Amino acid sequence: MWKPAENLNWQSEATCAKPSNRYALDWFFSKDFKEKYAAKNMCFTCPVRSECLQWALEHRQIWGIWGGKDEVDIRRTLSVSYNGEETRRRRFPNCPYCTARPSKLETSIEELPNGGRWTTAKVVTCTECGFAWRSRTSANAVEAYKQEKSEIKKTKKKKKPSN
Helix, strand or coil: CCCCCCCCHHHHHCHHHCHHHHHHHHHHHCCCHHHHHHHHHHHCCCCCHHHHHHHHHHCCCCCCCECCECHHHHHHHHCECCCCCECCCCCCCCCCCCCCCHHHEEEEEEECCCCCCCCEEEEEEECCCCCEEECHHHHHHHHHHHHHHHHHHHHHHHHCCCC
């Protein structure tokens, strides 16, 4: 079940936030492959990796490395372009946490507790690892994937020769 990552207390527990790792902070926004690789590896040892990744997805952080995923991975998961606009991609998003296939992703609608302008949000949940994030664009991509698979099944049924 989705839990909001609104509380930022997890940031103080992040591996990258430790004083001994301050030298590496620029790596998370570097263009150098080796620095990006080192930053991603630091994420995979972090105790709050899932919270970081969820926060980045929910706040559309489409630049930098968050929770072990770079901007390409995050944009693919969110189904957005480099400037944040929703886009259809050739590849549907996998789970950003465990990389499960799109068939393992489910969408739901959650009530937002504080209401305001938006009273509901679309949530995507991985049935393999339980990772969940709130994103309309990700949910739209998962629903498009399911629709496409459904249409393919219907087409195959129609083409089957009857005996």
